Amino acid sequence: MNNVRLIRSGFFVFFVAFLSCNKYKPEPSFYFWRTNASLSSKEKETLTQNNIHVLYVRFFDVDIPPGAQQPQPLGVIDSLELIPNTVSVIPVVYITNHTFLNLRSPEVPGLAANVVKKVTALQKKYKELQIDCDWSEKTKDAYFSFLKEVKKLIGNAVKLTATIRLHQIKYPVQSGVPPVDGGMLMFYNMGNIHNLQGPNSIFDAGIAHKYTPYITNYALHLDVALPVFKWCILYRNKKVIDLITKNRLPQTNDTTYFSVEKNSTFKVKQPQLIKGMYYKTNDLLKYEVLSDDELLKAAQLLKENLPPDNRRIVLYDLDDLNINYYETETIETIFSTFN
């Protein structure tokens, strides 16, 4: 029994869980973040191999697009019926902070009603609804009242969860704790992408240690998300110009345009437009992805800092471009780390 962890586990649940000594079982899962829900055979195989029964699926984004006065659903998922019926789908709705910056408080219930109506139109029944928003101190009130409205609409039978970023964990007083049934801790994007020489911005154990003490104290039950994605950070004159992901990723091993600076940094040899991106001579590209070992280390560190409890371990995100990078065993080991 790991009681030290329990003792630090927070304000409200601390004493309730104080003397418990159950054996906890984590539940593996993935995020699915594309707009078309057709899964490749490899992706389906990954679900089966890892015994995955729930999938967090982005249903749509919400934003106030140019020219519009009101928030709108954007990039609504297509062909949801193609998700294998072996998994139950948890709808995820991403809402920009910009939406809440521009929403007047009388408009909040309307937005909540629209979101719930849209989610339900796409999928009649769901046991959990997740809202993903990188809220800030300025939008905290609007966002939290939105969450309360959503909860009223979905009722107690449906769990409402919200994504929690590390800075929100570290500054719970300023950020507030969202009024939801549970949180999804995004255990990544912790570094400074502006620092070309710096450690991997997706995950770095040194930086992670600065946040981990706050995880144990957080006032919500947390599921956790770990990164299996990769990206390239594009620097020009030492400044970050863009982040390049998935299909926009250039072939950095193409020696006509790129030379290797050091391990994962590449230099542009001649200006070129590749997949819609403009690369200028001497631009630097930092290719970031977690190695199998680093990914396991991240999982281990997280495990050490979480009070034992039933929780979901979710990888972001299910995509051939991501999972092909890892050994099948690595993915399995990540999930089993939390046993």
Next chain:
Amino acid sequence: MKQKPSKPFFLLLISGILLTTITVLACGGGDWDDDEGSMFTPQIINQPKYTPFFRTLETPFYDGYDDAGASVFKITNTKEWISFLGNSTSDEAVNYWLYDASLKQIDSMIFALKGKPYNLSLSSKKYTLKTVTASDKAISFLYYLGFAKRNEDFVNPQNNSWDDKPVKVSKESPVKQITGGLTFYAKAKEPFLKERYAFQLVRLYFFNKEYDKACSFYNDNLSSFTPNSSMQWRALGYKAASLYKQKKYTESNYIYSIIYDGYEPLKKSAYLSFRPLQPAEWNQCLALTKTTHQKEVLWQLSGLYKDDINAMREILKLNPGSDMVDLLLVRAVNSEENLVTEETEDEKKDQKHSTDKNVLDFLNEMSDLTTSSNPIIWHLSAAYVNYINNDFITGDRQMARAEKYKNTNVLNTSEYHLINALGKVRRMKNITESAEKELVPDLEILFSKETSDIPDFRSSNARDWIRKTIADLYNKKGEVEKTELIYPGTNRYQFNDLENIKKMITYYEKATPSDFEKVFFNCALLHKTDYVQLLAIRYAQEDRLAESLAAFKSDTGQPIELPGNLFTIHIKDCHDCDHEAVQKIKYTKQSFVEKLIAMEKAAAVTPAKPEDVSQNYFLIANGFYNITYFGNARVFYDNRIDNSIYTYDHKTLPEENSGMALKYYLLALQASTDIEFRAKCTFMAAKCEQNDFFMTVKKDYNGDFKSGVYFLSLKKDFSGTKYYSEIIKECGYFRTYLGK
């Protein structure tokens, strides 16, 4: 009739591209503000039309996503139609027919005007066009509307709607619409209508992917457009978009630059559609220009996408006094200042920075020149970047140049004093009285309410940075009061020492503060009452109740009610249950201390019944227990100075220590002869022991509680009591201890 951005708007792919951008740029410190950390106000260029293009990381535009174009088109459209209809109808009526009326109602109105049978809705009757003097114009208007509305679904599909019905697909084939449109266009006699049909046709060709035809129709029918009319600009936008679709970027860029420069409602859209080009193509693009000004515009647009310094140099080569460089300048500075806003403690110490040499050289050259149209922005920019780079000699020289322009407007004055203060503080290795004096004139302005109220002025980050940096210097000198006044919390644990709290109270009572101190007293983040309350809390935690009460009495803050009964205790603590339970007496911090005093007095009365004494001690112990981190009234120690209510700090703060509760549980134990009660006291003592155990073990300790004396005593002396069996039932720790 809203114009869509002519290029697929990249923000619509928010999850694919922008989400990750936002997520990452927001990491670590959080995305509190778009101008997070910035101390340089781009508005000093005093060109409001460029506000959307100030540097921003989160959205394509500094003023948000909102593209005012659509609403401008709507207003212009309405105005133009009213004029066409002979000013004989209202805004509301025209708006109704333009944007709300159905095709059926449009047909009915035509019938009504032609004297045929019709079926008008209430709204259509309300906004009837029968009042229009020239009914033929009203009929032309309605025919045009019928045509244009049939185009809408095709050119402006509403994919993004909350409606759960499938997206409505227009039955009208675009080819049929184009054929019909050409007939209408040919027949239209009124130039006003002809222009509108021409616009519809360019747009239809574009959305039907007939890009060549869109361009040639625009070119061949240019005479149908009134120069500079909204229709002409919008049609030109579709011509540019058609060229873009055909990958004719040199031409599309040139047209977009003309729109960007000439037509405000499409400025943002034109910028987004601009495409940076490689040198050969870029030169071809420049070759299309007809004036120097057009070249400057192209360079400005290019500089917004890439190599701003080179773009500025090219613009200044064309026109040394050009104000088109100003926007690029402030963007470059806002980008460069990341070096100071994201400075680590080590970097601050080392004072080593590598600002972009290209930028620095250029700014220094420009500050040396006298040809600029707005010299102060160059001097301030150059000095700021030099200060960031820790080159104080060059920076000071540039500030001296800036001084003579500093009072030209309120933003210039404020930015001047901000950068001046920053330069002075940044070079300080320690702080002296003379350094304080030297800072006063700048700080008085920077920290004044008037300055913080100036719209757009980015003063708060500078104030924070200055506060923190100076406070660190005072902290190094061990000056408790100034450190705390300037940046509260710099030395977090200094208030575990009560003397330091008292020092702060005395400091706030100081009769004659220096001018430097006055600056910070006038905008103090904490006040005397906060320290008085902390002192009262700390006294209470040390069982110095009389002193605590006196301090609470002099605390002018609002009394705070404590949740839950502070004198209750359970085998297994449950804060939520205590907070929910009905409370007969509610305590504030002060009345709780008063009650403790009364109980201590009662326990000390002689002669007294032993059971009264022990009962009083037990309740006092519960009170002390409940005001620790483990108790039900953490609110008791919540304060504005050392707020640890939500966090756990591994026995560095008094509230993490259960020693005072333990002391009184033991006194209660000693005074009692009732074995059941004694068992209870011993168990509570064990709880205090356990709390202290977990507070003092190493943070990475993973094992169980190692019991000291009290579990042993329970087992040895109280195993026969009823309470003992209750403990076994409820307390897993104790069961583990007993090996059960």
